[in-house]
Amino acid sequence: MLPPSAAPARMIPLGQDPEDTIPVRSGIAVIEAVLRHPRRLLYQMRNAGGGRLIAALLFATVLCSALYGLVVGSFSGGIQLWAAPLKITIGLLLSAAICLPSLYIFACLSGSSARLSEIAGFVAGLLVLTGLLLIGFAPVAWLFAQSTESVVWMGLLHLVFWSVATLFGLKFLRAGFAHTQARSNAGLAAWVIVFILVALQMSTALRPIVGHSESFLPSEKKFFLAHWGDCIDQANRDNVPRNVQTGETSTNKAP
Amino acid sequence: MSQSSPIRLLLRGQPADLQPWVTAPPLRHVALWVLLIIGGAGLYGATMGWWRDPRQGLYVAMKFPLILLLTTGGNALLNAMLAPLLGLNISFKQSLAAVLMSFAIAAAILGSFAPVTAWIVWNAPPLTLDASASREVHSAILLTHVVIIAFAGVVSNVHLLRLLKVLSGSGSIGSRVLLAWLAGNLFLGSQLSWILRPFIGSPGLPIQFLRPDAFQGNFYETVFRSVVRVLNP
Numbered sequence: 001m002l003p004p005s006a007a008p009a010r011m012i013p014l015g016q017d018p019e020d021t022i023p024v025r026s027g028i029a030v031i032e033a034v035l036r037h038p039r040r041l042l043y044q045m046r047n048a049g050g051g052r053l054i055a056a057l058l059f060a061t062v063l064c065s066a067l068y069g070l071v072v073g074s075f076s077g078g079i080q081l082w083a084a085p086l087k088i089t090i091g092l093l094l095s096a097a098i099c100l101p102s103l104y105i106f107a108c109l110s111g112s113s114a115r116l117s118e119i120a121g122f123v124a125g126l127l128v129l130t131g132l133l134l135i136g137f138a139p140v141a142w143l144f145a146q147s148t149e150s151v152v153w154m155g156l157l158h159l160v161f162w163s164v165a166t167l168f169g170l171k172f173l174r175a176g177f178a179h180t181q182a183r184s185n186a187g188l189a190a191w192v193i194v195f196i197l198v199a200l201q202m203s204t205a206l207r208p209i210v211g212h213s214e215s216f217l218p219s220e221k222k223f224f225l226a227h228w229g230d231c232i233d234q235a236n237r238d239n240v241p242r243n244v245q246t247g248e249t250s251t252n253k254a255p
Numbered sequence: 256m257s258q259s260s261p262i263r264l265l266l267r268g269q270p271a272d273l274q275p276w277v278t279a280p281p282l283r284h285v286a287l288w289v290l291l292i293i294g295g296a297g298l299y300g301a302t303m304g305w306w307r308d309p310r311q312g313l314y315v316a317m318k319f320p321l322i323l324l325l326t327t328g329g330n331a332l333l334n335a336m337l338a339p340l341l342g343l344n345i346s347f348k349q350s351l352a353a354v355l356m357s358f359a360i361a362a363a364i365l366g367s368f369a370p371v372t373a374w375i376v377w378n379a380p381p382l383t384l385d386a387s388a389s390r391e392v393h394s395a396i397l398l399t400h401v402v403i404i405a406f407a408g409v410v411s412n413v414h415l416l417r418l419l420k421v422l423s424g425s426g427s428i429g430s431r432v433l434l435a436w437l438a439g440n441l442f443l444g445s446q447l448s449w450i451l452r453p454f455i456g457s458p459g460l461p462i463q464f465l466r467p468d469a470f471q472g473n474f475y476e477t478v479f480r481s482v483v484r485v486l487n488p
Contacts, residue, residue, distance in 0.1 A: 036339040129340075136333030140443050143329065147450055147470040168340050 014043045014179050023049065030056050034129055038175050045121035045176075054117070057124035058093070064131025065089040069209075071138045075145035075154050076212055083216060087206040092130070095199040096123050102194060106187030112180040122176035126169040133165035151211040152235045155228075158210065159203075166196070200224045261287055265360055268414035270421035273356065277345070277422065280352035288359035289324070295359075295366025296320040300454070302372040303400060306382050307456030314464045318451045323358045326444040327351070330436075337435045342428040343419065353418060354436065361411035368403050375399060382458050397455065412437065449474035 014020055020043040024033045030053070033040045044053050069085025076084075104119045114122075144157055170192060177188055203209060204224040206217065222230070261284055264272045276284055300319030305312035334354055335347040345353070379392050412433065420429035448454075450469050456462065 035336055036344055132336060133333075136330075136336045139329040139332070140439070140446075143443065143446055143450075144473055147446065148473045148476060149471060150476060153473070153476055168337075171340065 045118050054121045054124045057128045061127040061131045064135050065092050068134040071142045084209050091202045091206050095202045099195045103191050106191045110187040111183035114180040122173050125172040129172050130165045130169035133168050137161040155210050270418045273418050277349050277352050288355045291359040292323050292362040293320045295362035298369040299365035302369050303454050306376045308462050311456045311462050315454050322447045326440050329443050330439045334436050338432050341431045343423040343432045357411045357415040361407040364407035445474045
């Protein structure tokens, strides 16, 4: 028999359904719970074992983002094989850390009764769900990485995958907020925009993630839209295929 | 459940018959679906490439099932995660079984049309460099393949949608899951088809399993450049 779908249980208070109280202890249980039984995680975040659960979620995030970063780095090879995983992992965690205080404030302003640790748990759930979806996209990303030489195309593809993954990750955040007596979702909606902008700028601040560059981090500061525009202009001007032997070309500038 | 053969039950596509195969996929049925994909898609692929050359037919007989199986495997994890996130609480094994089953249905339909397409190719003038003679016939054969493949795809997805609706108990959840799976499978499948070209082949190019530039460029870049060229001649 298949377990019932998630939709009808959402309106029941956390803990009222006996399924919610099943503890989540192992790594596999955490991953299964975030996909199929998010209410268990939300319940545990509110009760005993919440701190350890959040640590497990963050650890899973690190693993997932590092693995996806390896796929991203496989496009260029060389130092990107370790630089891309490192930057993607740090970028995700740093973006979340930068935006966490404002999420707590928005939650309080919306009338939510959630504690800071609970809010941190929601963000950890968002990150791990995003990471898991990115792992799901990894085979597709790898295939395209092996069959194109366009840095702009690969940058766009990873952006699309990250956007879809984040969209699903936000489901966890919304599910968490639904149980905190928040009067309105306007604050959460505003925070989502802030988070996305921070994450997009983070990808530019940590460039190059796709492609090559002389330095690990950029010396020039740029707004992410300006950087994307420069990359597209550069690709249109040069349109030179990547040199297979050296792995370098004038078009391989950092997105 | 009826005592009919598994293939007949598969093609009838009644959710009551297919649901037990998804909730607890029997190994012998999974093996049957894989064999159907290899056999059905392989036979049909052979007729696609045969017009160019029998060797091309042999290559496409290998490549067409490979596309279906690689798409299933490549998106297995993604499909398994999307289903519960969209409201259908099934496991990795169950989602893999559902997708494999739908591809097996499509492959069985394609295999059944293989004699028809073989007949068309047998009656068609040879594929030559003479553009005026070949162009119309090439277009007609290409269109025939497109229609048959589209038909097989539509039927298999209709069966899958009915099954997903029964599994989820909700029409909207079933539709959402199918659309998400379709989007992912089409995206990956298009690129796999691009890498594994040629299929029908070209008289001006040698008979090859893969083109030398198989891993240089992708389907979507090429489409984008074509659009740009059309808009900016």
